[in-house]
Amino acid sequence: MKKNYILFLLISFGGFAQNVTITKIIETGCAAPYVKTVELYVDGTVNFANFGADTTQNTADDEVILNYMNNGAPWAANQIDISALGTVTDSFVYIVRDIALMEAEFPSTTFNASNTVGTTTSTNGDDGYQIVLNGVVVSQFGKTETDADLDTDSNWNHNDAVATRLSNPDLGTWNPSDWVITAEDDLDVNTSCQTAGATSLEAYFNTLGGNYPLGSGSGWTPTGATCTTVLVATSVSCNTTLSGATDDTYTASIDFSGGDNGNTFVIGSTAGSVGGDDPSLVASGTIIITGITEGTDITVSVSDTGDGGVCDLSVDIDSPGCIPLIINEVHYDPASDITGDANGDGTRDSAEDEFIEFYNDSNASLDISGYTVSDGAELRHTFPASTIIPANKMLVVFGGGIPTGSFGGSTVQTASEGELNLSNSGDVITIENPSGDVILIYSSSDTGINHGSNQSVTRSPDFTGGFVLHTDANAALLFSPGLLIDGNTLSINTFTNDELSISPNPVKNGIINIKSSISRVKKIELYDITGRIVKQQILNSETLYIQTLNSGVYLLKVSIEGKTATTKLLIQ
Numbered sequence: 001m002k003k004n005y006i007l008f009l010l011i012s013f014g015g016f017a018q019n020v021t022i023t024k025i026i027e028t029g030c031a032a033p034y035v036k037t038v039e040l041y042v043d044g045t046v047n048f049a050n051f052g053a054d055t056t057q058n059t060a061d062d063e064v065i066l067n068y069m070n071n072g073a074p075w076a077a078n079q080i081d082i083s084a085l086g087t088v089t090d091s092f093v094y095i096v097r098d099i100a101l102m103e104a105e106f107p108s109t110t111f112n113a114s115n116t117v118g119t120t121t122s123t124n125g126d127d128g129y130q131i132v133l134n135g136v137v138v139s140q141f142g143k144t145e146t147d148a149d150l151d152t153d154s155n156w157n158h159n160d161a162v163a164t165r166l167s168n169p170d171l172g173t174w175n176p177s178d179w180v181i182t183a184e185d186d187l188d189v190n191t192s193c194q195t196a197g198a199t200s201l202e203a204y205f206n207t208l209g210g211n212y213p214l215g216s217g218s219g220w221t222p223t224g225a226t227c228t229t230v231l232v233a234t235s236v237s238c239n240t241t242l243s244g245a246t247d248d249t250y251t252a253s254i255d256f257s258g259g260d261n262g263n264t265f266v267i268g269s270t271a272g273s274v275g276g277d278d279p280s281l282v283a284s285g286t287i288i289i290t291g292i293t294e295g296t297d298i299t300v301s302v303s304d305t306g307d308g309g310v311c312d313l314s315v316d317i318d319s320p321g322c323i324p325l326i327i328n329e330v331h332y333d334p335a336s337d338i339t340g341d342a343n344g345d346g347t348r349d350s351a352e353d354e355f356i357e358f359y360n361d362s363n364a365s366l367d368i369s370g371y372t373v374s375d376g377a378e379l380r381h382t383f384p385a386s387t388i389i390p391a392n393k394m395l396v397v398f399g400g401g402i403p404t405g406s407f408g409g410s411t412v413q414t415a416s417e418g419e420l421n422l423s424n425s426g427d428v429i430t431i432e433n434p435s436g437d438v439i440l441i442y443s444s445s446d447t448g449i450n451h452g453s454n455q456s457v458t459r460s461p462d463f464t465g466g467f468v469l470h471t472d473a474n475a476a477l478l479f480s481p482g483l484l485i486d487g488n489t490l491s492i493n494t495f496t497n498d499e500l501s502i503s504p505n506p507v508k509n510g511i512i513n514i515k516s517s518i519s520r521v522k523k524i525e526l527y528d529i530t531g532r533i534v535k536q537q538i539l540n541s542e543t544l545y546i547q548t549l550n551s552g553v554y555l556l557k558v559s560i561e562g563k564t565a566t567t568k569l570l571i572q
Contacts (some may be wrong), residue, residue: 018044020064020131021170022139023092023217025163026201027125029185030193034122035105035201038066038095038129039214046133048085063135066095068121069128072147084117092215095119101193105201109214125159125184128174138172141179160185162201164211180210227311229258229265229279231302234315238294238322243366248294248322254315256302257284263304265311271298280304294322321437324362326463328394329470330429330442331355331456331479332422340454342479343398344405351419352401355456355481356429357410359463360389361568363505370434373397373420375427381415392567396481407482408489424452454478458485461527461555463568488564502558506570510547514539516560523559526569528552546571 024039048064066082067075085093094116096102102111123129126149128142141156141163142148148157154176156163163181170178189195190204198204202214211217232255240248252272259265259279267274272292277285279302292298302313334340334353342353356373360366366389373381381397389395394410396403399420403412422429431440444451447467451457459465460473462484470478473485480487501515514522524544526535534549549571556569 018046018133019138019170020046020133021165022129022131022141023165023211024214025129025141025158026187027123027158027160027162028187028191028194028201029160030101030191034097035101035191035193036097036123037102040093040095040131040139041217042088042091042093045087045089047087049083049087063133065132067130067132068123069130069142069145070123071126072145072150074145075130078121080119080121082117082119084113085115088115091115093117094214097122104192106214107200108202125161126157128156136172139170140172140174143174156181157184160187162187162205162212165217167211167217182208227258227309227313229256229261229302229304229311229313231256231313231315234317236317236320238320241322241324241361243323243362243364244294245321246293246295249290250292250294250320250322252289252292252298252300252317254287254289254300254302254317255285256287259283259285261304261309261311263307263309263311265302265304265309266306268301269298270300271296289317292319295319319437321433321439323433323439324360324366325368325389325431325440326359326361326459327356327429327431327440327442328359328463329355329357329456329458329479329481330422330444330451331481332427332444332451333424333454335454335478339478342456342481343401343403344407345401345403347401349399349401351399351421352414354399354420354422355479356397356420357481358389358395358397360391360393360395361463363391365390368395368433371439372432373415374430374432375420375422377421378417380417380420381413382417383413384416387411387413394482398481408484410482412482422451426451456480460485462566464553464555484566488566499563500558500560500565502556502565502567505567506572507546508572510545510549510571512544512546512556512569513542514544514558515542518560518563521560525557525559527555527557 021041023041026035026037028035046064050063066080068078068080069075070078080095082095094111096116096118099111099116099118126147130137131139143151143154156176158181161182161184163179166178166180168178190198190201192198192200205212234254236250236252238248238250242248256279260281260283265280267287269289272289274289276288289300297318299314299316304311331342331354334342334348334350338348340348340353342355368383369385369387371383372379389411396407396410396412398414400414400418426444429442430438432438449457449467449469453469456470456479457467458470458473460468477487483489499517503513520540522539524537524539525533528534551571554569554571555566557566
């Protein structure tokens with residue numbers, strides 16, 4: 001099934017590991033009640049509330065015990081009750097002596113009942129900590145039954161210092177190489193509660209980098225079975241826009257983060273060619289799949305399991321509907337007086353004078369029967385049977401009323417549901433085909449324009465340019481439904497079939513033949529995609545030379561004895 005041009009997904013894949021890891025220990029010389037803090041990271045969902053309960057392996061009835069080793073005493077001799085944390089999922093939590101002091105030292109971190117528990121236990125810089133989860137030691141800081149002051153081998157003394165775990169797998173054992181500890185008394189001059197003029201521990205930790213700042217690093221699981229690579233968002237765009245259901249190709253893009261993890265990723269797609277950034281080599285980037293046939297949905301896989309990793313990701317991407325239909329002008333906010341009478345029925349109406357202008361960007365007729373127009377709230381219009389937009393012509397849908405005038409010979413309809421009801425403060429217009437595939441999306445927020453400015457917004461130049469307020473494109477007009485920005489008619493049908501011909505298009509050799517039975521004298525104006533005129537001349541022959549122009553999309557305007565033809569020109 002075809003879907004919208006831009007599809008956003010947030011996809012994270014991880015293992016089912018469950019662990020509580022000691023990640024940081026802060027010991028300062030601040031006066032009572034002291035800054036003494038243990039930071040833990042909870043991987044998965046763990047229930048802390050059952051302190052002192054049974055130790056069966058039941059994730060719904062977890063028992064977490066925080067032992068501390070006081071002066072080398074056995075682990076089981078001393079515990080800190082942290083049951084008040086309750087159930088925690090994939091988060092950092094803190095055991096502190098005093099919340100107010102922690103808030104002063106770490107103003108960017110929120111300490112509340114969801115992540116912090118206070119304790120009256122006063123540990124020291126020679127004491128260790130141990131986490132027991134369901135009867136199993138899963139994390140430990142300090143050599144068992146050893147006073148740090150007396151341990152010359154491990155060197156884990158942390159008097160007035162901070163000890164920080166490195167991003168190594170936590171195997172539940174004491175390994176000094178898994179930790180970095182600042183020098184003793186290092187925090188004294190960096191603690192605002194101890195030293196006048198000191199900024200805060202937060203500021204100091206930030207200068208140390210690595211995992212020193214609070215809440216940095218995660219996923220220290222016993223198995224290391226956590227995928228940290230994330231597929232963030234996908235988007236699709238049509239490379240061509242012909243009227244058929246399978247005669248175009250499209251490109252898919254997948255943004256990722258968390259790459260460059262030391263493993264080799266293999267990227268596969270069920271269709272198209274894989275390119276773009278390689279998550280094996282860069283931390284973040286975009287995977288690009290090109291040359292996908294319209295109507296073909298794809299599945300893209302991103303995996304490092306072949307290299308011993310744990311990331312096995314995939315995302316399904318639906319084909320867009322690629323047809324040569326362009327939204328060229330939208331009117332959200334008719335002016336409050338008669339100048340807002342966009343439908344020309346002699347009455348200004350805030351709902352009826354709203355309109356959406358569509359353009360068939362092809363040289364063949366386009367049948368949009370049964371297509372629908374919706375805003376952010378609901379269906380607003382269904383194109384009736386036999387709705388055909390001629391080649392390089394426009395169709396305008398008004399909110400209502402009795403549209404009066406020629407509108408440049410464009411097809412004109414009024415909203416089948418009674419109104420368009422476009423919100424001046426912002427709205428999204430979505431066009432779907434009868435199968436429910438999204439063909440076009442116009443989001444007012446993407447333009448950066450105030451749509452409540454008593455005028456329409458329009459592409460400038462027509463069809464190829466970006467959206468601007470209409471008076472920025474033409475100060476003389478508030479809107480131009482069915483017409484070009486300058487109010488002229490878009491159609492070589494202004495001429496009879498034998499009065500004017502323009503060929504070839506696309507132009508490959510820098511030569512255009514412009515033939516007319518009216519006169520050999522023609523005024524030629526050629527505009528680039530920014531609306532800048534790049535060529536202007538009076539042509540007395542049938543041949544226009546444009547070899548000096550770069551390839552791209554242009555707008556060609558030909559005027560002969562008061563008649564005007566304007567058409568999009570592709571130079572290759």
